[in-house]
Amino acid sequence: MKKDDLAEFQEDLQIFLIELDEILADTERNLVDLERSPDAALVQEVFRAMHTVKGGAATLGLDDAVEVTHTMESIMERVRSGEQELTSEMVDALFHVLDWLKMWKVSLEEHMDSPPAEDLIKEMQRFVLEPHTESAKVKTRPADGKHTLGEELNQKLDEYLSQNMPVYEVVVKFRPDADLLSVRCFQVFTLVSEAVDVIFSEPSVDEMESDDVGDVLTMYISCEDGGEMARQIAGSVGDVIEVSVTPYKPTNAPEAGRESPDATVKTSSLGRTVRVDVELLDFLMNMIGELVIDRTRLTQLASRLLVDKDTAVIGNELAALASHLQRTSQELQEGIMKARLLPLKNIFSKFPRMIRDLAxxxxxxxxxxxxxxxxxxxxxxxxxxxxxxxxxxxxxxxxxxxxxxxxxxxxxxxxxxxxxxxxxxxxxxxxxxxxxxxxxxxxxxxxxxxxxxxxxxxxxxxxxxxxxxxxxxxxxxxxxxxxxxxxxxxxxxxxxxxxxxxxxxxxxxxxxxxxxxxxxxxxxLTLAIMRALLVECSGCIYAIPTSSVEEAITVSKDGIQTIKGKPTLLVRGRIFPFVSLEGVLNDDPWAHQHGLQYAVLTRSNGEALALGVDDLIGEEEIVLKDMGKMLARLKGIAGATILPDGDPALILDVNRLL
Amino acid sequence: MAKILVVDDAMFMRNKTSKLLQENGYEVVEASNGEEAVARYMRENPDLVLMDITMPVLDGIESLKQLRAYDPEAKVVMVTALGQKSMVLEAIKAGARDFIVKPFQPDQLLEAVRKQCEA
The missing domain is CATH 3.30.565.10 (Histidine kinase-like ATPase, C-terminal domain)
Known part of the structure; x- marks a missing residue:
């Protein structure tokens, strides 16, 4: 293998493995559902999933996985054609295939030997030993159809591109159990042909007329609107469940883009994604924090200029600039926050299988x-x-x-x-x-x-x-x-x-x-931004996350009583140990509590607690700034934030206060 | 509201379809064979035609061709049974916009009608 080939292989493998993750999670869930109630669409899904993995593994030359997925695919094929019913014994075996694929994936990532597959294949073959005839009803085709492109077609498509005519691949998926699938195919083909130039279709019109179709129609079209019209037309035809439009890339161009269709009409679609290191996002978040501080200082400068008649004009402009900067930085902040979000699917997806096994x-x-x-x-x-x-x-x-x-x-x-x-x-x-x-x-x-x-x-x-x-x-x-x-x-x-x-x-x-x-x-939603109650104690401002605040109250002098030698606050019949915030941070919780005007009722480590403070400033949305390891070791401190006026404030970790 | 011409030789099917459409706010006119359909189309100028394939006098395909010859913009949705594949294929070639397979669910029919009326 040449070095470039190796690098390319690694890159392809990377993409394949990411996709594999999703496929395995989906399939696991589909199997759990299938075991409960038979559903032709799910059978088809599982079948297609295995077909996709098999195709990918074959392209990458990973033969053991091809063999394993082939056995699973065969079983699903028999279930789909109605030759065989899905027994729970079979489902178990199918789960073993998924388990094997997971191990296999790890072995690929860790550059280790593949797990042995012989026993598994034997287990699977028990279900498919009787010869079975190819189901005539639904012909299977590669879901993406790409690797079947002939050289001749590639040349033809490249020609279009060389004349600056954009080419798109339109993949239309039908409900596999739809009536008159071949006519549906033909309908889509006909309607799309009326609107745009269809260069090639798979299946061809001849194949459609002789009923030789699968549940996928792939067309290569040339048009100027990014394939939008074709997508709309195809999407409006009955029994169509998915339409994806991908720009066709010339044969010799890198194929990285092909795994991510740029537009897919499907609810379960994961969308277009890039992988970004979380540290980078944290860094960006921090930088935005800096930006917010600069903005505040600009506002302050502006107000100083505004006072003087001679500089008022500049002051006005500066103020406008600062307010624009505020909007921009706010949107940046929200954008970064959104980038850190992941759907719960990421952890939910393993639960169906887990519950099934446990049950x-x-x-x-x-x-x-x-x-x-x-x-x-x-x-x-x-x-x-x-x-x-x-x-x-x-x-x-x-x-x-x-x-x-x-x-x-x-x-x-x-x-x-x-x-x-x-x-x-x-x-x-x-x-x-x-x-x-x-x-x-x-x-x-x-x-x-x-x-x-x-x-x-x-x-x-x-x-x-x-x-x-x-x-x-x-x-x-x-x-x-x-x-x-x-x-x-x-x-x-x-x-x-x-x-x-x-x-x-x-x-x-x-x-x-x-x-x-x-x-x-x-x-x-996020740890990076939170709502906090700002309080003041001995001249310092602290932020207490509102999620830990039960209530903030005014403390009257005689509200504090000493029980068993310790100051206690009685609130509507409930007893709260009363400590001053400053005292608790200085490891002397029972000190400095005279003259405290307010108390924040909260809970620390499951115990009720009243924190005495000098003043309540108000509730604010704050951005958590990572202060490094120095602060992380401080008891009761979760981090720090920058207040709107640019001053720093410590964020309390109430649970670790005592 | 869109006006729809329902063409079917079976009165039962016609009534059923018309009722469903009327209940959903469409105006309906009916014809019981292909020839009548063409005549009605010229008189009523409907927005959409629901055309059965197997009919006496003039079948759905022939009727469709005449309609399209008269009005190249005519929107026709074929109503078919399983096993009429080649005929539906021919209908699509002749310019039918869509097809529905009998027996259909009310939603399927309404969905197909809605799509055509919006298009």
Whole structure:
């Protein structure tokens, strides 16, 4: 292999592997759905997915994967043609193929040997041993059709390009089960031909007339409108499920663009993407912060010039410039923030398979319904919530949903249901995990907490139902004793809550005995920008993320009482330990609390806390600036921000204050 | 509101289709064979024609050709049954804009009609 070839191979491989990731995730989900209810379109999807992987692997000369995907493709082909029904044994085998492909992918990335495939292929061949005739109804064609382009056609297309006539590849996908597919093909071809110059089509008109078509029609057209008209015409024809238009690239040009159709009408489309290092985004965000500061200084300069008659004209112009700069930097900031967002699909996609496997292991029947998977979140937030979600879902399978027998006794459908949904709500994202399982018994929770010595019998007796449910978030509540193979990994709900609170998120639980349990996660869209309450204490300004603020109140002199030698604030019957903010930061929490006018009610490490401050300044949207490792080690400090007037302020991490 | 000419020799199909269209706010005129369809088209000048393929006197394809000869802009959607592939193909060649396969769901028909009326 020449060096250039190797580099090109690596580049192709890179693209292939990215695509493979998406395909595997989609296929896994489709299989889970298929197992539940047969669906011709899904069979087709899985079939096409394997076909695509096989084609890619073959192009790259990766023979072992070609062989493996071929077996899966054959099975799906038989299912599609109705020759064979999809049994759960087969689904298991198909999942093994996906598992193998995942390992295979890792081996490619790590430059290791491929995992052995012989056993897997044997397993798969059991299902396809009987000879089967090629299904005549739907002919399979490569989904993209590109590698079938003959040299002659390439030349013809290049000729168009050389005469400055843009050429586009239009790929039209039909519902595979549509009636009179060949006529649909012909209809699209005819209508598009009326509008633009169709240079070539696959299948050809002859093939359409002799019914020799698949569910994909590929056309090469020449037009001046970027293929827009062709797309609209094709998209308006019945049974068309997808139209993609890609500029045709000359044969000798780099092919990097071909994997990303520049416009695709499809809801599940991932869109056009480039990969950017998060560090670069952070850097850009920081730079924008600087820009905001400069803008503020410009405004200040302008106001100084405005005072003097002689310079007022310049001052006015400068002020206008500053306000323009403000709008620009604000939009830049929003743009960068959006660039950091990723759809929840990225982590949701693995859950259907996970739930299926867990449910099988527990002998339960569970459907997982996912809603709002396209809701977007900052990637840092996404990373943090992955483990908590896994934990909650595992709990739902293990402790929530009952066995089919139990459910029958209760008069519930044997199949349990877990709904994972996500949506935007104002400036946050809400994720809810609901199961229709056994629910939690507040009394049982209290007994358990008492047995573990977490609360006294009297304390337990005073707890309301809602407060009893909160017990599950106490450190030490989930112990190895109640953990099973499924849900126990030494992580308790307390860790879930702490992890979420660390990113200014929040988790709550509702449950009804016998009816089910719902966990609600409220998460910030991003960690880079947050709303914060600005407070002043001993001449310094601090920002407290509003997500940690319960309430801010005025403190009257006699509101503070000393209980057990410690100052305490009584608010509507609730007792808050009262500490001064300055004191707590200086590791002397009980000092400097005289004359404090206000208190911010909050919670630190699960404990109620009233932070005494000199003044409340107001609520602001602040940009978190990374202050490096120096500040990261400071107790109770999450970072710093720049205030609108250009002054820096520290952002508190309330959870780590005490 | 768009005016639609429904052409079918089966009264049942005609009634059913007309009713569905009227319920959705379209104005409907009817014809029970190809010859009648051409005559009605000239008189009523509808925005769209829903044309059955198999009809007595003058079949859907012939009728379509005459319509297009009279009005090259005539919008015709063929109504067909499975197994009439070659005829539908011919109809498309002769300028039919779309086709619907019987038996169809109300939504399919309305969708096809809507697309043509918007186009």
């Amino acid at each position: 099988n292991r527990c002998g339960k029947q569970i459907d997982l319904e996912i809603r709002g998977e396209n809701t977007e979140l900052d990637r840092t937030v996404l990373e943090v919530i992955d483990d908590p979600l896994i934990h909650i879902l595992r709990n739902a399978v293990d402790h929530g949903i009952e066995t089919p027998e139990e459910r029958r006794h209760m008069g519930k459908p044997e199949r349990g249901k877990v709904i994972l949904s996500a949506w935007h709500e104002e400036n946050q994202v809400v994720i809810e995990i609901t199961d229709d399982g056994a629910g939690m018994d507040p009394e049982a929770l209290k007994r358990s907490a008492v047995n573990k010595g977490l609360v006294s019998v009297e304390e337990a007796g005073r707890l309301s139902e809602k407060e009893a449910l909160e017990l599950i978030f106490m450190p030490g509540f989930s112990t190895a004793k109640v953990a099973t193979q499924v849900s126990g990994r030494g992580v308790g709900m307390d860790v879930v809550r702490t992890n979420l609170e660390r990113i200014n998120g929040h988790v709550e639980v509702r449950s009804r005995l016998g009816v089910g349990t719902t966990f609600t996660l409220k998460l910030p």
